[in-house]
Amino acid sequence: xxxxxxxxxxxxxxxxxxxxxxxxxxxxxxxxxxxxxxxxxxxxxxxxxxxxxxxxxxxxxxxxxxxxxxxxxxxxxxxxxxxxxxxxxxxxxxxxxxxxxxxxxxxxxxxxxxxxxxxxxxxxxxxxxxxxxxxxxxxxxxxxxxxxxxxxxxxxxxxxxxxxxxxxxxxxxxxxxx
Amino acid sequence: xxxxxxxxxxxxxxxxxxxxxxxxxxxxxxxxxxxxxxxxxxxxxxxxxxxxxxxxxxxxxxxxxxxxxxxxxxxxxxxxxxxxxxxxxxxxxxxxxxxxxxxxxxxxxxxxxxxxxxxxxxxxxxxxxxxxxxxxxxxxxxxxxxxxxxxxxxxxxxxxxxxx
Numbered sequence: 001x002x003x004x005x006x007x008x009x010x011x012x013x014x015x016x017x018x019x020x021x022x023x024x025x026x027x028x029x030x031x032x033x034x035x036x037x038x039x040x041x042x043x044x045x046x047x048x049x050x051x052x053x054x055x056x057x058x059x060x061x062x063x064x065x066x067x068x069x070x071x072x073x074x075x076x077x078x079x080x081x082x083x084x085x086x087x088x089x090x091x092x093x094x095x096x097x098x099x100x101x102x103x104x105x106x107x108x109x110x111x112x113x114x115x116x117x118x119x120x121x122x123x124x125x126x127x128x129x130x131x132x133x134x135x136x137x138x139x140x141x142x143x144x145x146x147x148x149x150x151x152x153x154x155x156x157x158x159x160x161x162x163x164x165x166x167x168x169x170x171x172x173x174x175x176x177x178x
Numbered sequence: 179x180x181x182x183x184x185x186x187x188x189x190x191x192x193x194x195x196x197x198x199x200x201x202x203x204x205x206x207x208x209x210x211x212x213x214x215x216x217x218x219x220x221x222x223x224x225x226x227x228x229x230x231x232x233x234x235x236x237x238x239x240x241x242x243x244x245x246x247x248x249x250x251x252x253x254x255x256x257x258x259x260x261x262x263x264x265x266x267x268x269x270x271x272x273x274x275x276x277x278x279x280x281x282x283x284x285x286x287x288x289x290x291x292x293x294x295x296x297x298x299x300x301x302x303x304x305x306x307x308x309x310x311x312x313x314x315x316x317x318x319x320x321x322x323x324x325x326x327x328x329x330x331x332x333x334x335x336x337x338x339x340x341x342x
Contacts, residue, residue: 040188090225093275094245097225107245118271119278121248126196131271133192141272146280148210
């Protein structure tokens with residue numbers, strides 16, 4: 001549903017606003033790198049604007065910090081209504097390496113709702129362009145959660161009441177074979 | 179004339195795939211068949227992103243959340259069994275953060291002497307372990323306590339084993 005909505009509302013050029021709320025500038029440089037002629041995101045209509053009132057998409061870098069959380073929230077509220085938020089980098093996605101520091105609140109989704117996550121420290125410019133393409137519905141996302149489960153227990157379960165023991169040797173009465 | 183000479187610099191990235199360079203570290207991939215559950219990766223992770231916890235005596239769960247992972251590769255470096263490999267995967271953008279996670283359930287067996295968990299031995303290794311049989315084959319019984327010793331079994335003399 002979100003994908004259909006995105007294709008309808010953001011079918012034309014995406015204007016992005018670039019908000020850093022306390023990152024280390026690594027992700028900023030990669031975002032600006034994606035806009036240079038080498039990667040040239042402007043051929044897809046992605047354009048950097050200076051004000052959140054002109055923007056469709058907010059690119060968040062850096063964790064939500066105590067000093068900048070209020071400004072980040074105000075910038076989000078200033079954007080016009082159909083809006084997307086991208087969390088770029090591991091700081092914005094999950095809080096970063098200093099997630100438990102007293103100045104860091106945590107990921108940006110603790111302050112504003114986040115639609116798309118682009119992890120990486122920093123993500124490659126190709127990864128950022130790929131994230132924009134996923135948001136526009138051009139390509140499908142490639143990753144899924146991995147889970148590995150042990151289906152059978154090799155050791156049979158036993159109840160401690162059925163353990164009968166003397167001082168040295170303790171045996172289980174209901175013997176089960178493997 | 180200089181402009182014509184320069185040519186085109188823009189990469190045709192979304193039309194053609196752009197593979198990452200050889201030294202690039204992407205998402206770590208956990209191999210459950212090699213993992214012994216030693217939790218060395220969890221102790222060395224600077225973002226504290228790998229969690230290891232035991233739900234019961236037999237099962238240990240290794241959880242990788244992947245959100246604040248900085249792809250530093252310390253887990254892959256410290257892994258004694260080389261169960262973690264840093265892939266070249268960088269196209270990890272997603273709309274749900276649960277897509278980034280990995281979760282392994284590892285079966286751990288219990289040491290008959292100290293009661294702590296360890297990775298169960300393979301079939302070939304079990305054949306070698308002669309002095310540490312845990313079942314009484316003659317009477318078809320299971321023996322479950324650490325200090326249990328069968329009569330007639332040789333006691334290891336060269337290691338001082340503390341019995342509680």
